[in-house]
Amino acid sequence: MKTKSLYPYYLIWPALFVYCVFFVLPALIGLFYSFTDWRLDRETLKFIGWDNFKQIFSDKTLVLALKNTFIFAIVTVIGKNVLGIALAIGLNMRLKSKNLLRAIFYSPSILSVLVISIVFTPMLRTDGTINKFLEAIGLGVFGQSWLTDPSIVIWTVALVSIWQHTGFQMAIYLAGLQSISKEYYEAATIDGAGAWSTFSKITLPLLLPAININLMLTLIGGLKVFSEVFVLTGGGPGNASQVVGTIILRAFGEGSWGMGTAINTLLFAAVTVISIPLLIFMRRKEVAE
Amino acid sequence: MNHKMKKVATGVIASLLALSLAACGSNSNSPAGTASNGGSSSGSKVTLELAISKSSQDSAFVAQDLLDAFEKETNIKVNLQLLPAEQTATVLQTKLAVDETPDIIQYNLASAVTDLNLERNFEILDSEPWVSRLLNKDVLSANDHVYSFHVSQDTGMQGVVYNKDMFKELNLSIPTTFEEFLAVCEAIKASGVTPVFMPFKDNWAANIWPAAAFADYAAKNDPTLFDELNSNKKKWTDIPEFANLLDQQYQVFKKGYTNPDILSDSYDMAVGKFLDKEVAMMFMGDWLIENVAEKDPSIHLGLFAIPSSKDASLGASPLGGQLFIPKKAKHMAEAKKFLEFIASKEQAQKIVDSQGYVSNFNDVTTPKLPDYKQEIVDNYITPKKTVLTTDAHMLVDRSELYRNLQDQFAGAKTPEEVLSAWNDKFAQLMKDKGVAGF
Numbered sequence: 001m002k003t004k005s006l007y008p009y010y011l012i013w014p015a016l017f018v019y020c021v022f023f024v025l026p027a028l029i030g031l032f033y034s035f036t037d038w039r040l041d042r043e044t045l046k047f048i049g050w051d052n053f054k055q056i057f058s059d060k061t062l063v064l065a066l067k068n069t070f071i072f073a074i075v076t077v078i079g080k081n082v083l084g085i086a087l088a089i090g091l092n093m094r095l096k097s098k099n100l101l102r103a104i105f106y107s108p109s110i111l112s113v114l115v116i117s118i119v120f121t122p123m124l125r126t127d128g129t130i131n132k133f134l135e136a137i138g139l140g141v142f143g144q145s146w147l148t149d150p151s152i153v154i155w156t157v158a159l160v161s162i163w164q165h166t167g168f169q170m171a172i173y174l175a176g177l178q179s180i181s182k183e184y185y186e187a188a189t190i191d192g193a194g195a196w197s198t199f200s201k202i203t204l205p206l207l208l209p210a211i212n213i214n215l216m217l218t219l220i221g222g223l224k225v226f227s228e229v230f231v232l233t234g235g236g237p238g239n240a241s242q243v244v245g246t247i248i249l250r251a252f253g254e255g256s257w258g259m260g261t262a263i264n265t266l267l268f269a270a271v272t273v274i275s276i277p278l279l280i281f282m283r284r285k286e287v288a289e
Numbered sequence: 290m291n292h293k294m295k296k297v298a299t300g301v302i303a304s305l306l307a308l309s310l311a312a313c314g315s316n317s318n319s320p321a322g323t324a325s326n327g328g329s330s331s332g333s334k335v336t337l338e339l340a341i342s343k344s345s346q347d348s349a350f351v352a353q354d355l356l357d358a359f360e361k362e363t364n365i366k367v368n369l370q371l372l373p374a375e376q377t378a379t380v381l382q383t384k385l386a387v388d389e390t391p392d393i394i395q396y397n398l399a400s401a402v403t404d405l406n407l408e409r410n411f412e413i414l415d416s417e418p419w420v421s422r423l424l425n426k427d428v429l430s431a432n433d434h435v436y437s438f439h440v441s442q443d444t445g446m447q448g449v450v451y452n453k454d455m456f457k458e459l460n461l462s463i464p465t466t467f468e469e470f471l472a473v474c475e476a477i478k479a480s481g482v483t484p485v486f487m488p489f490k491d492n493w494a495a496n497i498w499p500a501a502a503f504a505d506y507a508a509k510n511d512p513t514l515f516d517e518l519n520s521n522k523k524k525w526t527d528i529p530e531f532a533n534l535l536d537q538q539y540q541v542f543k544k545g546y547t548n549p550d551i552l553s554d555s556y557d558m559a560v561g562k563f564l565d566k567e568v569a570m571m572f573m574g575d576w577l578i579e580n581v582a583e584k585d586p587s588i589h590l591g592l593f594a595i596p597s598s599k600d601a602s603l604g605a606s607p608l609g610g611q612l613f614i615p616k617k618a619k620h621m622a623e624a625k626k627f628l629e630f631i632a633s634k635e636q637a638q639k640i641v642d643s644q645g646y647v648s649n650f651n652d653v654t655t656p657k658l659p660d661y662k663q664e665i666v667d668n669y670i671t672p673k674k675t676v677l678t679t680d681a682h683m684l685v686d687r688s689e690l691y692r693n694l695q696d697q698f699a700g701a702k703t704p705e706e707v708l709s710a711w712n713d714k715f716a717q718l719m720k721d722k723g724v725a726g727f
Contacts, residue, residue: 037721039721039722040382040404040405040406041406041409041722041723042723043409055717121553124553125550125553126549126550126553127549127550128553145550145552147552147553148550148552148553148699149699150696150699150700150701234492235692236490236492236552236692236695236699237552237695237696237698237699237701238492238692238693238695238696238697238699238701238702239692239696240696240699240701250688250689252379252382253378253379253686253688254685254686254688254689254718255382255404255686255721255722256718256721259721
């Protein structure tokens with residue numbers, strides 16, 4: 001078969017052009033600006049080397065934002081994937097209502113995050129539904145100022161994000177589960193394997209491609225978090241729930257455009273440095289069926 | 290997806306694409322081809338682009354009948370660009386930076402100095418014909434030049450908005466000291482009404498008290514204080530009284546005189562709280578009184594000074610909602626004509642009458658003011674007991690101060706820590722801006 005001539009290579013030019021003009025070029029320009037003192041009220045801009053980056057690490061709020069970003073990323077990666085696998089396995093069984101349940105669990109991920117905030121903000125008030133519910137079942141001591149206590153607010157936002165996106169992860173895991181051949185399970189049953197060893201020896205290894213893609217998606221999404229924090233807390237109270245994404249907005253709002261692009265560059269570098277080695281590592285673990 | 294579904298989906302996508310193309314087309318052919326100056330004499334119709342925040346869309350300058358009258362007289366159309374409220378500054382900054390300038394912008398003069406680089410981006414209007422008729426040039430000027438346009442000279446006032454009917458019912462008088470204020474709160478609380486509504490989910494709302502209290506302190510004790518702060522001769526942490534003033538507002542909350550969940554309640558709930566008579570007072574600007582009166586004229590609200598010291602002055606914010614013409618406006622002459630049109634005796638009088646403004650033109654008469662405004666004039670403006678709030682003196686973005694204030698109410702910062710954190714940020718922003726002394 002002449003696979004080589006199926007499509008000529010020049011067909012990628014239009015897409016490559018658009019990609020370069022709207023992504024690569026702005027990214028490079030951004031990289032340049034992050035080494036300048038570009039500001040709202042400057043006529044000219046000056047090359048200032050690493051000054052912006054030095055300032056990032058000496059600013060307490062920015063360090064807090066980095067910490068919050070990592071908390072959010074780690075919590076959501078674990079939450080979305082563990083719950084996503086659990087849901088997928090549950091809904092891969094022979095249940096009468098499985099299509100309905102799949103639709104229900106998937107549905108939050110198609111909602112706009114603004115809608116989510118309008119629903120959750122009143123529920124998460126100190127006198128909101130969630131605390132009232134906890135009180136009603138005798139667990140009032142677990143009631144929290146979910147969105148206004150600086151020490152837990154980032155966790156609350158992470159939980160809302162897990163609630164919203166787990167269904168999406170579930171859908172990918174379901175597809176992964178359904179691509180695993182039934183024969184393995186039949187063989188395992190004949191060999192007398194229990195539920196746990198079936199899961200750990202068959203399901204998990206063969207699900208690795210789906211796990212990889214989900215880990216990458218949730219990790220990159222977690223590090224780039226912006227909208228959940230922006231609509232639920234605006235980075236507040238005070239700066240308690242600032243993440244890198246909202247700090248960039250703050251820097252632009254203050255007119256510190258060079259600083260804003262510098263933080264952006266840092267975020268880009270962090271995402272790259274964390275995700276590419278992880279991707280390579282996880283790829284090696286994948287097994288061929 | 291079966292074949293039929295695919296066909297339908299393709300059809301939908303194709304028509305969406307076609308729609309978006311059509312939309313682009315109709316946008317791009319409006320102003321570009323028309324004459325850049327000389328105006329309507331060339332015969333082709335000019336369209337002015339006027340950018341305005343969505344939160345100001347009720348501004349009298351963009352009322353449809355005014356725009357229609359202008360179009361009828363001059364054959365110049367005005368197209369509104371409504372900008373999302375939270376992003377107005379960012380969008381305008383971007384538009385100005387990439388030379389995609391609107392012909393006219395509505396903005397607040399004081400914020401234009403800090404956010405939009407007034408001198409670099411905007412046209413000086415000193416020689417416009419309407420300038421000679423102005424009663425109060427200062428409210429439209431910066432650095433001794435007129436940069437903006439408005440028919441009103443009525444600067445907004447900030448203090449304690451209060452329900453006069455409740456005060457009468459409980460036989461309370463306006464407090465003149467902080468202790469008296471706490472006593473008033475106690476009496477209101479005893480009657481079953483929340484004394485003070487604090488919507489501090491919106492962090493700027495936490496700034497009303499300190500902005501007036503700091504300015505009142507400076508005016509009475511240290512008239513050059515803000516100049517010294519702005520030249521780094523003094524630091525925010527150098528004034529111990531500032532911490533006390535911040536603590537006062539916190540005490541009002543701590544003593545239980547407010548809504549319980551202040552960090553969850555937002556400003557947009559305020560009008561409803563007053564309409565439902567759930568609350569008696571709020572630290573806010575007099576625009577709130579107007580907003581409540583629009584919904585229910587039978588509720589009588591008034592304004593008194595933030596009672597941070599004995600006989601404190603009422604906080605005055607700089608005039609807002611002016612019109613500006615960017616230096617790079619594509620239709621400069623037409624934009625100026627638009628200002629001239631609004632400044633005409635007939636149009637200006639119409640606006641001043643309908644809005645209850647204090648007129649800024651010597652040939653336009655001020656109408657009878659609403660009661661609360663007349664009281665402000667009698668009690669504070671005429672006896673000269675007003676003071677420009679702290680924000681009017683600031684050269685840089687204050688949102689970090691607002692966040693620090695919010696932190697104070699989340700229990701994460703003491704008043705001293707608020708001032709010290711703001712002092713650091715302030716110094717850094719002033720240094721970045723290139724202000725001498727930092």
